């Protein structure tokens with residue numbers, strides 16, 4: 001199985017989660033991890049599973065305005081114009097049977113806010129025709145710029161493994177059906 005993990009990250013936390021998910025997926029898949037700016041320059045993904053994640057900003061997916069705000073809080077370069085929202089808006093509908101999974105990050109403190117990048121990404125992926133694998137899942141950071149909340153890296157690795165198992169079982173049942 002081939003998988004691609006595409007992420008957006010201002011402070012590095014979603015990037016770290018993306019790598020952990022890729023590690024988990026790696027038990028059964030060849031995985032590439034690319035940030036959304038790079039993904040926007042690549043041809044449409046022809047992988048078996050596309051996994052997409054980004055940070056929750058203002059209760060949903062980031063926008064140029066929220067990315068500009070984030071840029072004032074970090075010395076790391078922030079791509080203001082293109083995020084997951086814009087990348088998915090410009091994506092083409094996919095053929096039936098294409099599979100994807102959605103994840104996000106969000107802040108646990110000072111209080112847990114409503115809204116979820118994972119759910120927003122999941123909705124958009126479904127709208128493009130993807131069949132969603134697993135539940136859209138958010139991972140927590142302690143505060144706006146991080147660090148990741150204790151245990152979240154392991155949870156991300158396990159989530160990646162679960163996705164790989166779902167894909168593996170699906171492949172196995174296809175092979176059995178073909179033999180019948």
Ligand SMILES: Cc1cc2nc3c(=O)[nH]c(=O)nc-3n(C[C@H](O)[C@H](O)[C@H](O)COP(=O)(O)O)c2cc1C
Pocket residue numbers: 008009010011012013014015055056057058059060066067069070105106107108112113114115141143144145146
């Ligand atoms: C402009 C801005 C708005 C944010 N809005 C929310 C929010 O509505 N809910 C939430 O849980 N976290 C919010 N956060 C915290 C982000 O989710 C957090 O910075 C992100 O998960 C860190 O991921 P990153 O290091 O990959 O950028 C916001 C952060 C920024 C910069």
